[in-house]
Amino acid sequence: MDSRHLGTWYLVPPGWQRPPEDASDYGFVESFEYGRSHLRAAMELWDLAGDPGRGKQIEEVLNRAWRRPEPILNAADIDELIALLDGLEDRLVGTVVDERFKTRADQLPELRRRTTMFDLEERPGFDVENSIGEGIGRAQAALENLRHARGAGLEILLD
Numbered sequence: 001m002d003s004r005h006l007g008t009w010y011l012v013p014p015g016w017q018r019p020p021e022d023a024s025d026y027g028f029v030e031s032f033e034y035g036r037s038h039l040r041a042a043m044e045l046w047d048l049a050g051d052p053g054r055g056k057q058i059e060e061v062l063n064r065a066w067r068r069p070e071p072i073l074n075a076a077d078i079d080e081l082i083a084l085l086d087g088l089e090d091r092l093v094g095t096v097v098d099e100r101f102k103t104r105a106d107q108l109p110e111l112r113r114r115t116t117m118f119d120l121e122e123r124p125g126f127d128v129e130n131s132i133g134e135g136i137g138r139a140q141a142a143l144e145n146l147r148h149a150r151g152a153g154l155e156i157l158l159d
Contacts, residue, residue, distance in 0.1 A: 009035035009073075010157040011149050016072060029154055032145045034138075036062070036158065042085055042139035044117045048132070049091040058084050065158055073156040078146050085143040089136055101133025 010028040039062065043055030061080050065071050073081070096111070097103050103111065103120075108128065112120045118131040149156055 007036060007159040008033050009145065010159065011152070011154040012072075012157045014075070014153070014155050016070060016155060016157055028157065029152070035142060035145065035156070038138040038142035039081075041117050041135045042088060042142060044115060045088055045092060045096075045132070045135055045139055048096050048111065048114060049088065050095070051091065054084050054088075062158070071158040073149075073158065075150065075155065078150045078156065082143065082146050082150065085139060085146070088139055092132070092136060097132050097136070101136055102129040103132045105129065 009032040011030040011032070012028050039058055043058050046052060046055040046058075058081060061073070061077050061084070065073050065077060093099055093101075096107070108120055108122070111118075111132070118135050119126075120128055120131055122128050146156075
């Protein structure tokens, strides 16, 4: 997946036929910043949780949307992403983080080798044990936005 696709999601009515640069002029309903970045975090979290296949499936849903004339996540795509994100938190708690979403210090060396999205370098004034937990928060934000779009009967225009 191309790194340029880290931007805003625009919630639009079904059947949207305009490019992302027209969204602000032609009636998007809501927007959500960093949607793609939050999904990238979820993809890496699935890898850390031992299920990289789920991350690859998320990437395929996004790639499918980018191959369309307008990059839209339709209702079926949104449903698929919701299903792929569901259970991520449960899979991480007890294995990668504790119940407070903190990473144990003894896990940091291994996690540093396996992550590119999360800053796990120890330095003064930085609470490294919260980095993975912050990533979980990002994945949860994406999930809630997907659920909101689906509940409102909207699609998501990727930017």
